[in-house]
Amino acid sequence: MTTEQWMELARENGLSLRQESIRLNDTGMDFRVAFVEDEDGQDWVLRVPRRPDVWERAVNERKVLAVVSGHLPVAVPDWRIFTPGLIAYPLLEGEPVAAVDPAGGGYLWQFPQEELTDIFYGSLAEALAALHNIGQEEAVQAGIHRKTPQEVRAEYAADMEEIRQSFPVPEVLYARWKAWLDTDSYWPEHSAFIHGDMHPPHILVDRSQRVTGVIDWTEAVIADPGTDFVILFGLFGEAGLRRLLERYEQAGGQTWPRMYEHIAERWAAYPVLVAKFALLSGEEAVMELARGMIAAGAAEA
Secondary structure (H helix, E strand, O other): OOHHHHHHHHHHOOOOEOHHHOEEEOOOOOEEEEEEEEOOOOEEEEEEEOOHHHHHHHHHHHHHHHHHOOOOOOEOOOOOEEEOOEEEEEOOOOEEOEEEOOOOOOEEEOOOHHHOOHHHHHHHHHHHHHHHOOOHHHHHHOOOOEOOHHHHHHHHHHHHHHHOOOOOOOHHHHHHHHHHHHOHHHOOOOOEEEOOOOOHHHEEEOOOOOEEEEOOOOOOEEEOHHHHHHHHHHHHHHHHHHHHHHHHHHOOOOOOOOHHHHHHHHHHOHHHHHHHHHHHHOOHHHHHHHHHHHHHHHHHO
16 A cells, blocks of 8 residues: 555545654554554554455454453553544554564564563563453453363364365374374363464563553454463573463463463464465465474474
């Protein structure tokens, strides 16, 4: 989209922008994003869905935001404009703890990753514990879908078989995935309200590294609470995950004996989700990413 197209789309929805302020971010898989300032000096985030299925999930995201906004110790987006062509909300305070590097596909960290402090880990753990402790009946009544751990396992198993039709999965990796799915002790006996896509660009922090906000709730659902730790394990490793889980439990988060191992195995199976998204989007770059993750997972299995 051009700057002029963003301006016209905003005008059609009653938002007058300063054209010189527009900064575009085209790295997201689901939305085109623009950061802008209106004529009164208010900063905004504009999101345009890339595909029809994204809009369908955005309807769920709006329900999610209505529930979580009153329960978390951090800020979440306040959608002021909500149409199939445009979603817009005032910019939240703070900056993503890391952004996607458009040149290399990795992350550009606001702070050196190895220097993230207890302030970061503690405030993130508090936010996750508060989220996971939201009353499920309130969420269900608001229209949020709930999955039992057994349903999550069945869905993952179905996705695994589907992606094997399009991606070559080495037997050693497939065996690891199956062992994780088939072993009851890995899995929680409870579900929780989860964000579903807790990766660094969605976590806002201030200069002290305190988490101030969480954005992009497209994947939120009531399901396996381990989901919200998987990407963080991939980034921070064993030491970082154990540090986060310790503070999560201290903040009132519900744990289980093999929670760490479950998250580690779920990370090993993360290529299933990437491959599933690749099939949905049809984008060759995502296909290649999935192939690379499957190959790397096989080498580690």
